[in-house]
Amino acid sequence: MSRFEESAPARGGFSFDLCKRNEMLMQKGLKPSSYLKTGTTIVGLVFQDGVILGADTRATEGPIVADKNCEKIHYMAPNIYCCGAGTAADTEAVTDMVSSQLKLHRFHTGRESRVVTALTLLKSHLFSYQGHVSAALVLGGVDVTGPHLHTIYPHGSTDTLPFATMGSGSLAAMAIFESKYREGLTRDEGVKLVAEAICSGIFNDLGSGSNVDVCVITKGNREYLRNYMLPNPRTYVSEKGYSFSKKTEVLLTKITPLRELVEVIEGGDAMEE
Amino acid sequence: MDSIYNDLNAPHSMGTTIIGVTYDGGVVLGADSRTSTGMYVANRASDKITQLTDNVYICRSGSAADSQVLSDYVRYYLHQHTIQLGQPATVKVAANLVRMVSYNNKNMLQTGLIVGGWDKYEGGKIYGIPLGGTLLEQPFTIGGSGSSYLYGFFDQVWKEGMTQDEAEKLVVKAVSLAIARDGASGGVVRTVTINKDGVSRKFFPGNTLPLWHEELEAKDSLLDGFSAASPEPMVS
Numbered sequence: 001m002s003r004f005e006e007s008a009p010a011r012g013g014f015s016f017d018l019c020k021r022n023e024m025l026m027q028k029g030l031k032p033s034s035y036l037k038t039g040t041t042i043v044g045l046v047f048q049d050g051v052i053l054g055a056d057t058r059a060t061e062g063p064i065v066a067d068k069n070c071e072k073i074h075y076m077a078p079n080i081y082c083c084g085a086g087t088a089a090d091t092e093a094v095t096d097m098v099s100s101q102l103k104l105h106r107f108h109t110g111r112e113s114r115v116v117t118a119l120t121l122l123k124s125h126l127f128s129y130q131g132h133v134s135a136a137l138v139l140g141g142v143d144v145t146g147p148h149l150h151t152i153y154p155h156g157s158t159d160t161l162p163f164a165t166m167g168s169g170s171l172a173a174m175a176i177f178e179s180k181y182r183e184g185l186t187r188d189e190g191v192k193l194v195a196e197a198i199c200s201g202i203f204n205d206l207g208s209g210s211n212v213d214v215c216v217i218t219k220g221n222r223e224y225l226r227n228y229m230l231p232n233p234r235t236y237v238s239e240k241g242y243s244f245s246k247k248t249e250v251l252l253t254k255i256t257p258l259r260e261l262v263e264v265i266e267g268g269d270a271m272e273e
Numbered sequence: 274m275d276s277i278y279n280d281l282n283a284p285h286s287m288g289t290t291i292i293g294v295t296y297d298g299g300v301v302l303g304a305d306s307r308t309s310t311g312m313y314v315a316n317r318a319s320d321k322i323t324q325l326t327d328n329v330y331i332c333r334s335g336s337a338a339d340s341q342v343l344s345d346y347v348r349y350y351l352h353q354h355t356i357q358l359g360q361p362a363t364v365k366v367a368a369n370l371v372r373m374v375s376y377n378n379k380n381m382l383q384t385g386l387i388v389g390g391w392d393k394y395e396g397g398k399i400y401g402i403p404l405g406g407t408l409l410e411q412p413f414t415i416g417g418s419g420s421s422y423l424y425g426f427f428d429q430v431w432k433e434g435m436t437q438d439e440a441e442k443l444v445v446k447a448v449s450l451a452i453a454r455d456g457a458s459g460g461v462v463r464t465v466t467i468n469k470d471g472v473s474r475k476f477f478p479g480n481t482l483p484l485w486h487e488e489l490e491a492k493d494s495l496l497d498g499f500s501a502a503s504p505e506p507m508v509s
Contacts, residue, residue, distance in 0.1 A: 123338075123342075127338055127342050130381075151316075153315075153337070155336070156341070156342060157336070157337035157338035158341065159315065159316045159319060161316065161318075171313065
């Protein structure tokens with residue numbers, strides 16, 4: 001049908017054609033599918049030698065915790081990391097995309113990536129989607145021009161700050177930062193403050209929980225401290241263990257050997273030109 | 274209708290008070306520093322006065338994202354224009370570029386701007402570019418949500434041919450007044466003075482701003498009660 005071809009998006013970007021259909025279905029009683037959100041507390045601060053990023057590890061799907069230990073601190077470049085809050089798919093996709101773009105850019109220029117490059121790539125992508133890509137990010141890194149920390153909002157606006165918090169737990173974490181942050185913190189003081197801010201989000205915000213991830217970035221070095229703190233251990237594990245009913249009895253054990261290993265001999269025929 | 278609850282998914286907007294004032298020899302631009310997301314202050318120390326060229330600056334209000342992207346585009350166009358022209362761009366050209374982008378995308382953008390600068394042809398000039406994309410050259414102009422509280426003030430106090438000192442003091446006084454009355458404005462006051470000698474940035478922290486309307490220092494506050502002796506019971 002010619003009308004079908006007309007409505008196919010010629011340029012890139014979202015096509016909102018199915019929105020009317022979805023509305024009609026919802027009116028008829030179909031519940032819309034929920035998406036995985038990272039309720040989240042994410043923070044970043046600048047200390048004397050670089051930046052420290054922190055995040056909680058809870059991913060929620062409505063009122064249910066879908067992932068108790070997800071990774072919210074995403075790799076962008078060896079010297080740049082990015083925490084993401086909002087829709088988990090959006091933060092993953094946008095940070096992966098910009099990370100690849102940065103790698104290509106590094107090959108092209110032969111230089112270490114700069115934080116402002118990542119910032120501009122992220123903000124122009126988010127702005128062009130007018131806030132529909134629900135990714136709120138805390139971007140931090142150290143490059144030749146020094147340590148940088150930025151926040152990026154879903155609509156594409158950015159702020160440059162010495163300390164920043166984002167996500168549903170941002171108010172709890174910001175309270176900690178506003179009372180205890182000062183310039184020129186040492187590494188240990190900085191990590192302690194970041195962990196405290198994330199814990200504040202974990203314990204006071206329903207959308208954040210589980211463990212604390214920390215990432216310390218300094219000139220020429222970064223330490224990704226996955227599960228730096230585990231303040232929510234599973235306290236009681238039943239000693240009896242779990243017993244399964246007879247229905248799961250083993251009926252048959254059959255071992256099928258795989259084919260024999262094939263050995264590759266080096267110095268075979270050279271490839272033809 | 275705005276929800277009273279924290280809507281952290283609300284677009285980042287700059288409630289704002291922005292001011293641009295000409296004086297004898299140049300211009301003074303002033304702004305507050307509050308960026309809000311719904312009812313939460315996302316950045317209490319933002320810089321709303323952005324550089325377009327060496328001699329032209331722009332005050333941004335409204336949607337943070339829209340105004341940032343617009344300034345980035347105009348900075349890029351002006352850079353190209355300066356290269357092609359071979360000399361610094363005039364304030365009029367900068368303001369017109371801002372107006373072109375603002376007007377041609379009026380359906381999508383939500384940002385009010387003030388362009389101010391100094392060039393050797395016209396001297397110090399201020400241009401106001403409000404929401405629809407009009408361009409208005411004015412001796413002074415105010416913008417943002419806090420400006421509502423300043424119209425009467427400026428009608429009373431404005432005069433032509435002020436000195437640089439008078440103009441700076443006027444701008445700081447005006448922004449402080451607006452911060453006192455407008456919930457969406459706050460933080461610190463930033464000013465940028467542009468004249469033939471160049472650009473100078475000034476910063477006024479919130480606690481140094483003049484108090485208004487007979488605001489007194491906190492006394493008889495509840496906090497005093499904890500350290501002071503307990504009060505005498507009232508005798509009727």
